[in-house]
Amino acid sequence: MDKTFNLSRREDGIALLTMDVPGETMNTLKAQFAPEITAILQEIKSDTCIKGLVLISGKADSFVAGADISMLDACQSAEDARLLSRQGHHVFAELEGLNIPVVAAIHGACLGGGLELAMACHSRVCSDSAKTMLGVPEVQLGLLPGGGGTQRLPRLVGIAKALDLMLTGKQVRPKQALKMGLVDDVVPQSILLESAIELAKAGKKARKPVKQSLVTRLLEGTPVGRNIMFDQAGKQVMKKTQGNYPAPMKIIDCVRQGMAKGLEKGLEVEASHFGELVATAESAALRSIFFATTEMKKETGAGDATARPLNKAVILGGGLMGGGIASVTTTKAKIPVRVKDINEKGLSNALGYAYKLLDKGVKRRYMSAAERDKLMALMTTTTEYKGVKDADIVVEAVFEDLKLKHQMVQDIERECSEHTIFASNTSSLPITQIAEVASRPENVIGLHYFSPVEKMPLVEVIAHEKTSPETIATTVAFARKQGKTPIVVKDGAGFYVNRILALYMNEAAQLLLEGQSVDHLDKALVKFGFPVGPMTLLDEVGIDVGAKISPILEKELGERFKAPAAFDKLLADDRKGRKNGKGFYVYGKASKKGKQVDESVYAVLGLKPATAREPKEIAQRCVVQMLNEAVRCLEAGIIASPRDGDIGAIFGIGFPPFLGGPFRYMDTLGAGQLVSILEGYQAKYGDRFAPAPLLKTMAAENKRFY
Numbered sequence: 106m107d108k109t110f111n112l113s114r115r116e117d118g119i120a121l122l123t124m125d126v127p128g129e130t131m132n133t134l135k136a137q138f139a140p141e142i143t144a145i146l147q148e149i150k151s152d153t154c155i156k157g158l159v160l161i162s163g164k165a166d167s168f169v170a171g172a173d174i175s176m177l178d179a180c181q182s183a184e185d186a187r188l189l190s191r192q193g194h195h196v197f198a199e200l201e202g203l204n205i206p207v208v209a210a211i212h213g214a215c216l217g218g219g220l221e222l223a224m225a226c227h228s229r230v231c232s233d234s235a236k237t238m239l240g241v242p243e244v245q246l247g248l249l250p251g252g253g254g255t256q257r258l259p260r261l262v263g264i265a266k267a268l269d270l271m272l273t274g275k276q277v278r279p280k281q282a283l284k285m286g287l288v289d290d291v292v293p294q295s296i297l298l299e300s301a302i303e304l305a306k307a308g309k310k311a312r313k314p315v316k317q318s319l320v321t322r323l324l325e326g327t328p329v330g331r332n333i334m335f336d337q338a339g340k341q342v343m344k345k346t347q348g349n350y351p352a353p354m355k356i357i358d359c360v361r362q363g364m365a366k367g368l369e370k371g372l373e374v375e376a377s378h379f380g381e382l383v384a385t386a387e388s389a390a391l392r393s394i395f396f397a398t399t400e401m402k403k404e405t406g407a408g409d410a411t412a413r414p415l416n417k418a419v420i421l422g423g424g425l426m427g428g429g430i431a432s433v434t435t436t437k438a439k440i441p442v443r444v445k446d447i448n449e450k451g452l453s454n455a456l457g458y459a460y461k462l463l464d465k466g467v468k469r470r471y472m473s474a475a476e477r478d479k480l481m482a483l484m485t486t487t488t489e490y491k492g493v494k495d496a497d498i499v500v501e502a503v504f505e506d507l508k509l510k511h512q513m514v515q516d517i518e519r520e521c522s523e524h525t526i527f528a529s530n531t532s533s534l535p536i537t538q539i540a541e542v543a544s545r546p547e548n549v550i551g552l553h554y555f556s557p558v559e560k561m562p563l564v565e566v567i568a569h570e571k572t573s574p575e576t577i578a579t580t581v582a583f584a585r586k587q588g589k590t591p592i593v594v595k596d597g598a599g600f601y602v603n604r605i606l607a608l609y610m611n612e613a614a615q616l617l618l619e620g621q622s623v624d625h626l627d628k629a630l631v632k633f634g635f636p637v638g639p640m641t642l643l644d645e646v647g648i649d650v651g652a653k654i655s656p657i658l659e660k661e662l663g664e665r666f667k668a669p670a671a672f673d674k675l676l677a678d679d680r681k682g683r684k685n686g687k688g689f690y691v692y693g694k695a696s697k698k699g700k701q702v703d704e705s706v707y708a709v710l711g712l713k714p715a716t717a718r719e720p721k722e723i724a725q726r727c728v729v730q731m732l733n734e735a736v737r738c739l740e741a742g743i744i745a746s747p748r749d750g751d752i753g754a755i756f757g758i759g760f761p762p763f764l765g766g767p768f769r770y771m772d773t774l775g776a777g778q779l780v781s782i783l784e785g786y787q788a789k790y791g792d793r794f795a796p797a798p799l800l801k802t803m804a805a806e807n808k809r810f811y
């Protein structure tokens with residue numbers, strides 16, 4: 106078997122240990138490497154000519170991306186995974202126990218087990234490249250750092266910072282890593298190896314004490330203080346996760362026990378918790394999301410069609426969505442973008458949106474002002490169709506008005522080139538209708554973003570029947586460059602995400618009209634695992650937007666989409682939600698005391714409070730509506746696969762990731778169980794709960810979606 110590690114000796118006594126997993130684009134840690142690395146460490150120990158060791162990656166732009174997640178997926182039991190963790194502990198202890206200085210030279214992704222490997226070295230130097238990121242993202246996989254990270258990280262950067270990194274899974278950039286003491290130096294990539302060698306030559310140095318405030322020192326330096334920290338961290342975790350994710354509390358327990366009983370005990374606890382977590386359904390679901398998104402990155406969205414070059418984009422409309430789209434086009438895709446609006450106000454909004462995003466990076470010290478300004482220079486603005494001729498793609502983000510969009514199509518066909526793609530950010534209008542005035546319909550496509558654009562990872566790419574494969578592939582590539590996860594969906598009212606969301610929201614509205622309170626409804630769905638409740642979501646999206654989409658869906662998809670009429674009363678009372686400071690919740694000064702229901706909404710709707718229903722029943726009534734419609738979308742070919750349906754729901758509306766998405770959740774529930782729930786509700790509340798035909802067939806045949 107080809108070797109992964111190569112040891113080379115230099116005349117100055119510094120040996121280089123290069124890790125380069127054969128045939129892989131990224132280095133990952135695999136159990137089968139243990140004998141090879143153990144033999145090499147033995148060789149180093151016995152070679153007295155070696156005075157120092159530098160560990161470096163043989164990959165162009167990554168260090169080590171962590172343990173091989175496929176290896177974890179293959180574990181048959183918690184004990185299998187626990188043993189894997191213990192194996193890693195022993196190898197890393199061997200490395201850390203070497204008498205010679207060991208320095209990790211880091212460039213590119215240094216994540217999970219990769220960072221744990223680097224922390225087992227005596228010191229670390231990383232490149233100042235934008236490609237260099239360090240972190241322990243295991244919690245995002247429902248896991249914890251099982252290679253000693255829960256023990257070494259707190260001892261390196263302090264408990265508070267270590268918990269923050271492990272509980273969020275966030276990645277830090279070189280300057281942040283240096284500041285917190287995670288690395289000892291940050292240098293240009295061109296001198297990374299040289300710097301690491303010099304560091305090794307300088308000999309083993311005593312670990313620098315973590316720079317901490319007096320308060321932090323008092324908290325972290327005493328058992329009482331530490332227990333206060335751990336208890337506080339636990340409360341914050343439970344508030345955020347609602348108990349749906351087991352990993353964070355286990356992370357806290359590893360650190361608590363390790364700090365109280367020593368490194369070795371801490372490692373034992375870490376391995377045991379790691380094993381348990383690998384075996385959880387939550388981690389399996391989260392790992393499936395990683396595999397799905399990785400698989401999707403390789404897909405063009407249109408078979409073997411080739412994406413055309415993307416050298417310039419134009420955004421029509423500089424409002425909330427247009428400004429966001431223009432921003433991610435410059436800040437993420439780094440593609441020159443020209444924003445056109447009918448007035449300067451829209452243009453300044455777009456510029457301000459991008460500047461605010463970039464300036465955050467400057468303030469957080471992971472971008473220089475010069476880098477910010479360079480990216481800002483990619484964005485130009487105009488109130489006329491000037492400087493748009495050479496656009497490769499035009500994204501319109503104007504009002505949901507078909508006539509206006511038709512005008513945009515004709516303008517772009519007149520002002521741009523014959524290959525220019527016209528992508529509509531419509532949230533509900535069928536692309537077929539938008540394309541009906543096009544003389545080049547093959548260039549017309551839907552590209553539906555979710556707000557806030559810079560945060561929501563999903564985009565729906567909506568092809569109508571005449572959209573060319575090249576247009577699809579180019580649009581998918583454009584979205585990917587913006588850092589988005591695109592799913593290609595079939596044209597139809599509401600596409601996929603808004604379609605399944607509409608029925609979920611309608612059921613919540615129905616429950617409100619039955620006398621359930623606004624906050625009780627929201628708390629029930631947050632407890633289920635959504636990031637926010639349906640009433641909060643409606644306030645954020647806009648009650649007027651929801652009211653506009655509903656009739657479009659009802660007209661094309663049928664009676665089950667009929668929104669409760671009472672909602673017209675909200676609009677009559679000028680309640681649009683956060684956007685005009687009047688919705689289900691109070692906004693502005695009145696909200697200074699925290700999030701409060703606007704109690705006057707009950708009078709507007711003519712409601713009297715009823716006995717609070719069980720949160721689980723509230724959640725179930727709303728969620729089964731979403732599940733059932735997701736099956737109808739699969740049946741109608743709106744989504745190409747259960748995988749796309751899961752990713753769309755998770756990344757588009759925050760469907761609980763620990764459930765793996767609607768389709769994985771239906772597999773967990775069982776089609777038969779879901780059909781009986783739906784039929785029970787159908788008998789009680791009406792035909793809107795009638796099970797989708799495909800679901801009934803799957804129940805009868807005892808089939809699963811995966």
Ligand SMILES: C[C@@H](O)CC(=O)SCCNC(=O)CCNC(=O)[C@H](O)C(C)(C)COP(=O)(O)OP(=O)(O)OC[C@H]1O[C@@H](n2cnc3c(N)ncnc32)[C@H](O)[C@@H]1OP(=O)(O)O
Nearest residue numbers: 130131133170171172173174214217218242250251252399
């Ligand atoms: C010991 C314990 O602490 C347990 C752990 O370490 S758990 C693993 C922790 N690490 C992670 O969660 C990182 C996962 N990877 C990523 O986030 C990304 O891959 C990246 C940011 C490192 C790079 O992103 P990108 O540049 O977009 O590249 P891809 O995501 O497409 O990945 C390229 C190929 O590498 C494969 N890969 C990446 N990380 C892992 C991993 N940890 N395990 C297995 N395979 C991994 C990925 O599948 C791609 O493979 P392909 O064959 O090229 O498609």
